[in-house]
Amino acid sequence: MPNHRQNTFMHPKFAVVGHPNKGKSSIVAALALDDSVHISNTSGTTTKKRSFPLRVDGKVLYELFDTPGFQRARRVLAWLEKHDVSADKKHEVVQAFINEHKEDARFNDEVELLEPIMDGAGIIYVVDASKPYGEEYEAEMEILRWTGQPSMALINHIDDTDYSAEWKRALGHYFKMVRTFNPMQTNFEQHMSILESMAQLKEEWIAPIKVSIKLFTQYQEQMFESSASLVARLVYESVSTVEKLYFYTQEASEEEKGKIERNYKDRLRDFEISTQKSIEEIWNHDHLQKEEKVLTFEGMDLFSEETASVFGLTRKELLITGVTSGAVTGAGIDLLFAGHTLLLGGAIGALVGGTGAYFGFNELSEVKVLGQTMGRRYLEMGPMENRNFPYILLGRAMYHTMKVAQTSHAKREVFDIEMDQTFKEKWLDVTSRKSLEKYHKKFRSGKALDAVDLKAYEALLNHILRHLIDG
């Protein structure tokens, strides 16, 4: 009995095969969320089959194989045809071909790609429909037919030209199912829908793939939650962190004051960088190459009004935020158009809240001199008093997370994180700003973090992220 008969009760396997350079590895990378797959414009990039199992707690639910492209299809087909037998024995001839050519360097690619198929894998035949159909594909499809394994075709478009009509006609002769999939712009639904199609290849695969789809949903949930909790932590730590610098003289020198400020800012930047790294890891984008402006504090920076209006809040908006979180009455709107009204009307709370926001705008956090006793004095900086800061940080983190979550694992170009003006409107509306401000205020207060608050803040961020990413 050949292998694949015995293996029918194992987990579903799928071999992604096709002509060289048609996006097989890209499709596998996208489906397996693996950004370490070698993808390049050179044909013959993949030379060895590689397994991408979906594992849950160590148990494999299904397995996807990336394979090299056909290099000598006609020669293989000629060999098979020379050993022609009746249709029910054809797969045995393919197995015989593999056995005979295992050590033959000429057929390395074919052996590699046929092995998982003969091991029971369903066939996912990838073509690039941005190029015209050509007769050279027939030999490959014929070989695949010899294996007797269930198969489907997946149409990819490497560029914008479209020859899918002629492709569909040709593929229709060989494959029962023809689907279109773009590995570069995939989203969760498309991903799941391809999985569903793959399940159709064999009846006994439907159930395990259903389970896999559920798991993917759960996996995505985990990613969102972990991201939200990392971002929440980033904001909390950055806002509440306190930098200390001991000095032993009577008074701190200018140099020491500069140093503490530098240390403080560096620490904030480090928080951001390491959070971004962790978020990339969560979304399996460990290899992401990105081009991004670091969190800067000078020039076109975090605290310039220009940046503030892009990433965070403008002075005006801050005023509203400050007012609404401090006010008891709705007098806040009057305050916006300040002038004399500012002094005339409005509750005291609103006045204090609003003006506080206004004046807090340009300050980071003042340097305090503390610990006068015992001869050990220290400078202290933090918690972050700038009210705009958490929004800038959040805006950047949200943007980064969104980009990372939406980037296909098949992308290999440098990834540009350049936020545009419209992003703020996308993530921050009046209601979420109000609810966020409540927590930012707590973070600033230097009070111990409350587990319930943290959870609620995370949930809020999760909600915003969902909205941003799922649209």
Added chain:
Amino acid sequence: MNLKSYVDLVALLEVNPSSREENRAFGLTQVLLKNRPMAQISAWIDLYHNTLKRPLLSETFSSYLYNTTLTLVLMAFVLGFLSGLGLLSYNGAEPVNVIYFMVMVIVLPLATMLLTGISMLRAKSAQSILVHLSPAFWMEKMLSLLPGKIQENITAFKISPLLSNWLIIKRSQMIALFFSVGLLLALLAMVVTKDIAFAWSTTLHITPEVFHGFLTTVAFPWRDFAPSAVPSMELIEQSQYFRLGDTLSKEMITHASQLGEWWKFLAFSTIFYAIFLRVTMFFISSFGLNRALMQSFLTLEGSMRLLKEINEPMISTHAKPTNAAFVSDDMGYGQIVNTLDASYDSVQGWAITKDEILVLSDTIEVITPKHFKVGGTNSLDEDDEVISKSDGEVLLLGKSWEHPANEFLDYVIDLSRKVDKIIIMPIGGSENPYDIKAEDLDEWAKKMASIQNEKVWLKLSTTKLQSGGV
């Protein structure tokens, strides 16, 4: 869950002793702990406890806490006892004014408990001002001035303000409790060993009736079951003492033994106000500390992640990492022709139909006597036949977007054995054979470089388009 395990957890999370897989395996095997995060964390701590460096910070820390607390408690006890003795010392000339002792065991405890209550409410703040009033706080400040490595370790370990506030609150309750116990023992000791004449005296105009009413109120917790511990009106009248009047009234002296009855009231006051209420405060602060610990466990960076790792299924989709990185050989190809000749001995098309070859030859203005289709649906024998018919210079057309596979290279090598020169020309779509992408040409050049055959040339440039086109 106690402070010790909290400190251990902090230390463990820092060294990160287990992988994600191990944490999940832990979660799967410890089925009984499912949905009990605290129990899971403490079991996890136990499991990895031995990976921590000795001496354990938690042990140093708790023994330090224990020692300072013990010292403070002993001091408080002695202090309480001594002040009790001082307050009750009776020189035989002047009676002992119960008001002093009452202040010590009723007013002072109530006042400090009020402060404690306020600090409990404010324990969340980074620095609760009221905490600074606690002797425990200052004792620690003093101790932290002492040199020593242990001190360094302890100060390096930053305990959250919430926790330290609650720690100080709780320990202050213990200290105050032992102070009160000292007072009570002093009272009992004095009562047993001496015959004390108690009296009450105040500058304020308080009549014995009012005072009696006040004391009855104060004695509300025990007046029903221990009526003898509530001074009677008679006793109060008898024991009022005026400093400015005659030193001791006759009456007082005659009732000296009765005046001793006061001690019961004082003892009960101490037991209830200074001890019972304090013990209650102590339990409240214990509860508060536990809650603060719980909060700290749950807000500790990493503990949530740990719980997630333990409880959430570990899903992975990626391949095992390989170290066989792909090395792209960015070789160009040396043998390049830029312009085509006017004629060739044959024009061949790889996987291009004969009709298309004819059209293409026309477009690129090449004359040839022989057109052959090779590759594609041809059988290998048919290709061999083409080779046998080929000679001289061959122009071999290929679809530029279909980068040459090995099969194509095989053919080129076979053909090169038969002919003198092969010009390989990647072509664009049939509308414009010169419309070729530079990246595609690079890929062709790379493939050609891999066979390195001096008979094989690659037509690279698209100059024909510029000179011949339009």
